[in-house]
Amino acid sequence: MRATRNPVEISILVPVMNEAGNIRPLIDEICSAFAGRQFEIIYIDDASNDATADELSAALDTVPQLRVLRHTQRAGQSAAIRSGLLQANGNLIGVLDGDGQNVPADFPALESSVIAASKDGKMVMAAGIRQRRADSAMRLLASRGAKWVRASLLADTHPDSGCGIKVLPRTLFLQLPFFNHMHRFMPSLVRRHGGVVLGVPVAHRPRIAGTSKYRILDRLLVGISDVLGVIWLLRRAPALGAVHEVMATPPTNKRTKSKKAAQ
Numbered sequence: 001m002r003a004t005r006n007p008v009e010i011s012i013l014v015p016v017m018n019e020a021g022n023i024r025p026l027i028d029e030i031c032s033a034f035a036g037r038q039f040e041i042i043y044i045d046d047a048s049n050d051a052t053a054d055e056l057s058a059a060l061d062t063v064p065q066l067r068v069l070r071h072t073q074r075a076g077q078s079a080a081i082r083s084g085l086l087q088a089n090g091n092l093i094g095v096l097d098g099d100g101q102n103v104p105a106d107f108p109a110l111e112s113s114v115i116a117a118s119k120d121g122k123m124v125m126a127a128g129i130r131q132r133r134a135d136s137a138m139r140l141l142a143s144r145g146a147k148w149v150r151a152s153l154l155a156d157t158h159p160d161s162g163c164g165i166k167v168l169p170r171t172l173f174l175q176l177p178f179f180n181h182m183h184r185f186m187p188s189l190v191r192r193h194g195g196v197v198l199g200v201p202v203a204h205r206p207r208i209a210g211t212s213k214y215r216i217l218d219r220l221l222v223g224i225s226d227v228l229g230v231i232w233l234l235r236r237a238p239a240l241g242a243v244h245e246v247m248a249t250p251p252t253n254k255r256t257k258s259k260k261a262a263q
């Protein structure tokens with residue numbers, strides 16, 4: 001069950017696995033990005049076995065906007081994001097990586113893009129496009145390959161689907177199909193649902209502590225079956241237009257209608 005708290009404008013979800021040293025600096029940056037606003041930060045600790053849990057507990061004592069969920073066994077980054085989503089109170093959801101490579105100061109621009117474009121029931125996700133990636137040459141090469149595969153097989157034209165920072169409505173996020181690693185396919189999944197994806201330029205920086213949790217080869221191998229799965233999902237997308245509830249005719253109208261029929 002979702003914890004009932006003060007209403008918040010936005011919930012920021014941060015999935016972490018062994019991110020000791022990166023916790024408090026990022027929390028402080030998120031707080032600065034939303035200073036004076038009603039927001040909550042939900043960290044989801046994916047059964048870390050370093051000092052992540054201790055650092056989160058220490059932060060809980062001093063940051064009232066912080067909530068911490070902990071998986072008892074490792075479930076992966078997408079599952080962590082979903083655990084946070086199911087507990088979130090905000091109508092808007094922000095997501096970012098917990099290693100400090102994404103910059104929380106980019107959130108307001110993502111958020112205002114979503115708000116400005118969400119008119120007439122349009123569902124919009126703003127997704128970051130890293131302007132200058134602070135990653136190794138090997139990682140950049142692997143990303144370029146993944147981008148080519150996504151563009152050719154999934155028609156995913158978003159230039160940076162792997163970027164961790166995003167903002168979207170909670171109702172939209174909840175309706176996307178869930179599977180391990182789905183966080184890498186969000187633009188395709190949002191479009192599959194009839195939503196619009198806006199690319200917003202964002203900053204990127206190197207990790208200050210810890211190491212990447214993904215090995216390039218592992219990511220490549222699992223990526224092949226994920227891409228096949230997403231192709232299937234895109235083929236099986238329901239062609240659903242808007243849904244309107246049909247209301248009972250008010251009694252006054254009924255009387256006029258039946259009088260007219262009698263004449």
Ligand SMILES: Nc1nc2c(ncn2[C@@H]2O[C@H](COP(=O)(O)OP(=O)(O)O)[C@@H](O)[C@H]2O)c(=O)[nH]1
Nearest residue numbers: 015016017046076077080097098099212213214
């Ligand atoms: N919950 C959870 N988070 C993970 C897992 N693997 C990575 N992460 C988090 O996902 C974010 C991105 O991971 P990172 O290792 O920096 O990936 P990279 O930037 O693509 O090399 C970080 O916040 C990690 O802590 C995982 O298995 N479970």
Ligand SMILES: [Mg+2]
Nearest residue numbers: 097099101212
């Ligand atoms: Mg990273």
